[in-house]
């Protein structure tokens with residue numbers, strides 16, 4: 001639910017001023033107004049055309065995959081990583097947050113909010129904001145956890161969030177906007193990124209014409225985050241024993257869904273198949289930000 005505490009971290013996408021709730025919208029002091037959808041998420045688009053995001057068929061496939069706990073080792077690994085870093089207290093270090101309120105977790109490209117909800121479960125004092133462009137995903141993210149709110153915004157663009165408002169930024173299989181992730185992360189906060197390993201879903205890629213995972217990904221990840229210093233890393237692999245339908249869901253929820261005919265693939269899959277899942281989890285702390293020129297107007 002989008003509580004007033006969570007709204008306190010949001011900023012007007014047009015003028016960067018704070019937002020407040022006004023009936024079924026969010027407004028800033030300059031009267032820019034943004035819908036609160038009846039499905040529970042805030043629509044903070046700027047009027048520019050938005051990227052497509054996941055379709056409702058992809059979101060349904062992802063939801064079935066998560067409900068079947070096929071990716072369960074991943075939220076567990078995220079939990080362990082955060083436990084290692086935070087030592088049981090979130091967040092343990094002095095933070096230079098500019099908004100008051102409970103610790104904040106921001107999930108960029110959150111999808112259905114599956115990982116955000118798992119993190120919030122482990123950190124009972126924290127609130128969370130799920131950002132995505134897919135309305136089908138946001139409908140689910142808005143209900144993913146009682147302490148989570150959902151926001152429609154293009155995470156490639158300026159994020160409608162206050163400077164330094166987030167104690168933890170999550171980025172799981174989703175687009176990465178380094179400069180904006182750094183701007184919204186509190187000094188002393190943590191960025192956690194999850195990317196697939198080169199052998200993720202290897203057996204499906206060998207059997208079917210799916211998109212390959214970029215092998216230079218690790219180099220590209222560091223290169224895409226010059227505003228951050230790497231703090232930790234772990235790789236997690238597990239094997240999934242899948243029915244044909246579950247294998248199709250794994251394909252249908254990912255980038256290959258845009259390029260393949262699932263009915264055709266269904267004919268080429270056996271009844272059951274063992275498939276490798278592999279993910280790299282990395283944590284990052286923000287490098288010091290350059291000082292802001294005095295004449296830049298209202299800080300975001």
Ligand SMILES: C[S@@+](CC[C@H](N)C(=O)[O-])C[C@H]1O[C@@H](n2cnc3c(N)ncnc32)[C@H](O)[C@@H]1O
Nearest residue numbers: 053054109110111132133134154155156172173
């Ligand atoms: C592969 S899914 C991952 C979803 C979620 N993190 C998970 O792992 O379950 C990528 C998500 O990024 C969203 N997305 C893609 N481009 C985006 C953009 N420019 N701004 C915000 N979200 C975006 C998609 O709609 C999709 O929900």
